[in-house]
Structures are given as structure tokens and as C-alpha cells.
Amino acid sequence: MSYAVKEMFLTLQGEGVNAGRRAVFVRFAGCNLWSGREQDRASAICQFCDTDFVGTDGEGGGRFADAPALAAAAADFWGPDHAERFCVLTGGEPMLQIDDALVDALHAEGFVIAMESNGTLPAHPGIDWVCISPKAGSEVVQRRGDELKLVWPQPGSDLDTLEGWDFANLLIQPLDTGDAAGNAASEAAAIAVVMDRPRWRLTLQVHKRLGLR
Numbered sequence: 001m002s003y004a005v006k007e008m009f010l011t012l013q014g015e016g017v018n019a020g021r022r023a024v025f026v027r028f029a030g031c032n033l034w035s036g037r038e039q040d041r042a043s044a045i046c047q048f049c050d051t052d053f054v055g056t057d058g059e060g061g062g063r064f065a066d067a068p069a070l071a072a073a074a075a076d077f078w079g080p081d082h083a084e085r086f087c088v089l090t091g092g093e094p095m096l097q098i099d100d101a102l103v104d105a106l107h108a109e110g111f112v113i114a115m116e117s118n119g120t121l122p123a124h125p126g127i128d129w130v131c132i133s134p135k136a137g138s139e140v141v142q143r144r145g146d147e148l149k150l151v152w153p154q155p156g157s158d159l160d161t162l163e164g165w166d167f168a169n170l171l172i173q174p175l176d177t178g179d180a181a182g183n184a185a186s187e188a189a190a191i192a193v194v195m196d197r198p199r200w201r202l203t204l205q206v207h208k209r210l211g212l213r
């Protein structure tokens with residue numbers, strides 16, 4: 001199978017339990033909860049997306065003919081050292097494209113594989129770190145994993161229900177509204193959740209604060 005990748009880059013994981021870790025990001029093109037076109041945003045299931053995942057024209061992006069080609073490109077971004085190789089598969093919705101061949105090829109290059117998914121498709125069992133970020137109004141089938149990362153506030157999502165799922169870490173991530181006042185309100189709302197429910201921890205998108213990708 002070939003893979004449509006919007007962009008690929010080396011950075012720090014900015015979110016979640018692995019925040020601060022050196023990582024190659026592979027951003028797959030396409031999502032099942034929004035077309036990615038601004039004119040469709042208001043009618044999409046997921047309306048707050050902060051990401052351009054349309055097409056394959058980003059830096060490091062392209063159509064990769066097969067899994068070894070994609071994995072070799074990720075290894076090039078990491079560099080020759082094999083120690084601690086870590087990649088994050090995101091998008092868009094990465095589970096639309098991740099398959100056995102890709103997981104095997106990334107493992108063969110020595111990568112620990114993390115994934116950021118909306119959970120509407122089952123996670124590939126070979127993924128080493130599964131992060132699920134549920135979206136209100138979607139049917140989440142992947143109800144177990146390493147971290148559940150809820151963007152907040154999110155009308156229609158129920159914290160009690162999510163606490164019943166099988167995740168090792170429960171994280172609240174303030175909604176990036178695109179403006180300072182909105183972001184301050186999101187942060188206050190997220191802090192209030194943690195103060196009220198000690199099972200949850202605050203996670204911030206630190207790459208945005210640091211000016212990283």
C-alpha cells in the first residue's frame with residue numbers, strides 16, 4: 001500500500017505524558033471527522049482542529065510508495081543514531097492508513113511508535129504508545145490505551161463516561177481557540193477539571209509556547 005503524508009519533521013513531542021521527548025512526527029493526510037476545508041468546518045463532527053492535514057505538499061510530505069520508503073524517510077529525519085528512536089504518527093487521522101507493513105517497517109528501523117488518534121477506528125495492536133483524543137459526537141471504539149487526552153472545554157463530552165474507559169493516564173488539554181482571551185478561558189476551565197477530579201492531569205501544547213512545530 002502507498003501512504004499519503006502531509007508532512008514529516010523532527011521536533012519535541014509537545015503534548016501528553018511523552019511531552020519533551022525528541023520525536024519524528026509523521027502527519028498523515030486526511031481525516032474521517034472533517035474534510036479539512038474551512039467551508040466544511042461548521043458542519044464537521046470535529047470543529048476545533050488546529051491542523052492542516054490536506055494534501056501531501058508539506059515539508060517532508062509526499063506519497064510514499066511503500067512502508068520501507070516511509071520508514072526510511074523517518075529514519076533520515078532522526079539521524080544515524082539508533083538509540084531512543086521515537087516517532088509519533090498523527091494527522092489527520094493516522095488509523096485510516098496505518099497497517100501491518102508500516103508498523104513492521106518502523107520497528108525494523110528501531111522506532112518506538114506512538115500514535116495520536118481520535119479513537120473512531122481500532123488502534124493497530126503493534127503501536128507502542130496509544131493516545132486517544134475523543135471527539136464529542138463521534139463513536140469512539142478504541143476505549144483503552146496509554147493516554148486519553150481530552151480537549152477542553154468540549155460540550156457533549158462526559159467526564160464520568162471517559163473515566164470508565166481503560167486508560168493508564170487521563171489528560172485534559174486546553175482548547176486552542178486561536179486567541180489569547182479564548183485560550184485563557186480554556187486553561188481556566190481545564191484547571192478547574194483537575195482541581196475537581198484528581199485522576200486527571202493538565203497537559204499543555206508546549207511546542208506552541210516554544211515556537212516549535
Ligand SMILES: C[S@@+](CC[C@H](N)C(=O)[O-])C[C@H]1O[C@@H](n2cnc3c(N)ncnc32)[C@H](O)[C@@H]1O
Nearest residue numbers: 048049050051091092093116117118133175176
Ligand atoms: C490534529 S490531531 C490529529 C490526531 C487525531 N486526528 C486526533 O484528533 O487525535 C492531534 C491532537 O491535537 C488535538 N487538537 C486538535 N485541535 C486542537 C485545539 N484546537 N486545541 C487543542 N488541541 C487540539 C487533538 O485532539 C489531538 O489530540
Ligand SMILES: Nc1nc2[nH]cc(C(=O)O)c2c(=O)[nH]1
Nearest residue numbers: 012013014015090116207213
Ligand atoms: N511538537 C508537536 N507535538 C505534538 N503532539 C501532538 C501533535 C499533533 O498534531 O498530533 C503535535 C504537533 O503538531 N507538534
Ligand code: SF4
Nearest residue numbers: 031034046049092118
Ligand atoms: S479528529 Fe483530529 S485531525 Fe480530525 S479534525 Fe479532529 S483534531 Fe483534526
Ligand SMILES: [Mg+2]
Nearest residue numbers: 050051090213
Ligand atoms: Mg498539532
